[in-house]
Amino acid sequence: MAGLIETYRVEAYNTAKLSENRMHDDTVARRFGFSGGLVPGVDVMAYMMHVPVAKWGRAFLERGLIEARFVKPVYDGEITDIRGAENDGVIAIEVESRGELCATGTASLPAAAPRLSIADYPETAPVSERKPVSVTSYEAGQWLGSMPRTWADEAADEYLGEVREHDPVYAREGLGHPGLLQRVMNKVLVDNAILGPWIHVGSRMQLLNAARRGDEIIARAKVTGNYEKKGHRFVELDALVVGNGTTPLAHCHHIAIYQPREQAAA
Template sequence: MTGLIETYRVEAYNTAKQSENKMHDDTVARRFGFAGGLVPGVDVMAYMMHLPVAAWGRAFLERGLIETRFVKPVYDGELAEVRGQETDGVITIEVESRGELCATGTASLPAGLPTLSISDYPATAPVAERKPVSPASYPLGQWLGSMPRSWAGDAADEYLDDIRETDGIYVREGLGHPGLLQRVMNKVLVDNAVLGPWIHVGSRMQLLNAARRGDEIIARAKVTGNYEKKGHRFVEFDALVVGNGITPLAHCRHIAIYQPREQAAA
C-alpha cells in the first residue's frame, strides 16, 4: 500500500532561546555560520511525530518506531512543512523550511517489541560537579547519570503549545507527548558536563509504552560512541527511558555533536 499523507505545517518556535545551549541563541549561532538560533532538534522531531500519530493513533504511542536525521536548521518563526508518504507500512517523512530539506526520517509499527529489562539499564546518580565538556566527559562504555523530569498540569499544556501540537489525543487521553522522551535524552548530555554550543544530529526511538501525562521520566544511558569526524566531536548514547522508575517507555539511540568544529579547535 502506498499513499501520500496530508502535509502538516508548523510555525516553528525556538523553545530554547534562554537555554544553556547557546546554539539556540541568534548571536552565537551566527558565529557558527547559521542564520540565527536553531529550533531544537528534539522539537523538530516532535513535529515529525505528528504524522504517524495522525495515521495510527495510540498504537504508535505504544509501540511505534521512529528514526530521524537533522540535515539543515529550522529557524524560529519560519514555516516548517512536514511531508509524509506511506509505503508498505512505513511512513517516510521529510521536513522542509525556507525551501531547504531540514530533516528526514521514517516511522513504522513493528509487529513485536524488543525484550528489554530495566535491570539491564542501571539507575546511575548524576555527576556531583559538572566540569567543562571534553572527550573525557563521555567515556566509551560509561553509564551516565541524569535527573528525572516531569511535565504535569500547566507544564504539559505549555509543552504542547510550544511544539504547536494540534492532535487532541494527548489531552483527551491524558498522555505524554513522545517528544518529552527526547528532551530527557538531551538532558543526559547537560547533566554530565558544562557544554558550550552543541547540536542534536539524529535519533532512533522505539516506543515501548504510552507515557502518561505528568510521568516522572528519566533516560538511563550508556555511551556507545565518542569520536571526531570532520573536526566535530560526536557522542552516541544507547538508553532506556523509564517512567516513574518502573515502566520502560522507549529504547533510544541518540547522536549529538557535543563540540562543534569551531569550539573543538578553541
C-alpha cells in the same frame, strides 16, 4: 501500498532561546555560520511525530518506531512543512523550511513492542559536579547519571503549545507526548558536563509503552561512541527511558555533536 499523507504545517518555535546551549541564541549561532538560533532537534522531531500519530493514534504511542536525522537548521518563526509518504507500512518523513530539506526520517508500527529489561539499564546517580566539556566527558562504555523530569498539568499543556501539537489524543487520554522522551535524552548530556554550543544530529526511538501525562521520566544511558569526524566531536548514547522508575517507555539511540568544529579548534 504507497500513498502521500497530507502535509502537516507548523510555524516553528525556538523553545530554547534562553537555554544553556547557546547554539539556540541568534548571535552565537551566527558565529557558527547559521542564520540565527536553531530550533532544537528534539522539537523538530516532535513535529515529525505528528504524522505517525495522526495515522496510527495511540497504537503508535505504545509501540511505534521513529528515526530522524537533522540535515539543516529550522529557524524560529519559519513556516515548516512536514511531509509523509507511506509505502508498505513505513512512512518516509521530510521536513522542509525555506525551500530546503531540513530533516528526514521514517516511522513504522511494529506488531508488538520489543521486551527490554530495566535490569539491563542500571540507575546511575548524576555527577556531583559538572565540569567543562572535554573529550573525557563521555567515555565509551560509561553509564551516565541524570535527574528525572516531570511535565504535569500546566507544564504538559505548555509543552504541547511549544511543539505546536493540537492532536486531541494527549488531553483526551491523559498521555505524555513522546517528544518529552527526546528532551530527557538531551538532558543526560547536559547533566554530565558544562557544554558550550552543541547540536543534536539524529535519533532512533522505539516506543515501548505510552507515557502518561505527569510521569516522572528519566533516561538511563550508556555511551556507545565518542569520536571525531570532520573536526566535530560526536557522542552516541544507547538508553532506556523509564517512567516512574518502573515502566520502560522507549529504547533510544541518540547522536549529538558535543563540540562543533569551530569550538574544538578554539
